[in-house]
Amino acid sequence: MGKWFWKTKNIELYVEKKKICFEVKVVPFWYEGFGLMFKNKKNAKPLLFDYAFSTRMSIFSFFIPFNFLAVWINKDNKIIELKIVKPNTPKVKPNKKFKKLIEIPMTKNYQNVTSFIFNNSDKMLKIKIL
Numbered sequence: 001m002g003k004w005f006w007k008t009k010n011i012e013l014y015v016e017k018k019k020i021c022f023e024v025k026v027v028p029f030w031y032e033g034f035g036l037m038f039k040n041k042k043n044a045k046p047l048l049f050d051y052a053f054s055t056r057m058s059i060f061s062f063f064i065p066f067n068f069l070a071v072w073i074n075k076d077n078k079i080i081e082l083k084i085v086k087p088n089t090p091k092v093k094p095n096k097k098f099k100k101l102i103e104i105p106m107t108k109n110y111q112n113v114t115s116f117i118f119n120n121s122d123k124m125l126k127i128k129i130l
Contacts, residue, residue: 009048011102013116014126020116024048024102036103037063044068044105046113048129051099058093059101061085067106069114072098079125082117100129 007026012019024046027035035047044066051057054075061068064087072081072094081094084106104110104117117125 010130011046011048012128012130013113013120014128015120015123018116018120020113022046022104022110022113026050035059035064036061036068036105039064039105041066041105041107044107044109046102046104046110049101049103051101054097054099056093056097058091059085059103060091061087061089064088069104069106069117070094071102071104071117072096073100073102073127075099077127077129079127082121 006028008023009026010021011024012021025048027047027049032049035049036044059070066087068085070083070085070092071079074080074096080096080098083092085092104113106114
């Protein structure tokens, strides 16, 4: 897909005095069923799915050749759940309703982001989507 179809946003995660920022591609509604499918490990970018309503919809990882971190966010922009999704998993569903989902490839390019999230997951992470 051409660059003009994809908007980008910046994500800022905070915990205490530490902060990390990274860019995500905003997934258009007509591309929601594909997500990271058919992406290669080297070029995969984090994706942001922003739904019009809160849901408990499940995701799957068919045709995704690498692990990714699913970060579910509620309507108040609070992280409600994290899961590592392995390739070819038929159904992954959070325990609570969510409004946004970020899929972060677990690759060298985003190791600092996933490490920050895991190292601080027991603390209250704050998130800003800019």
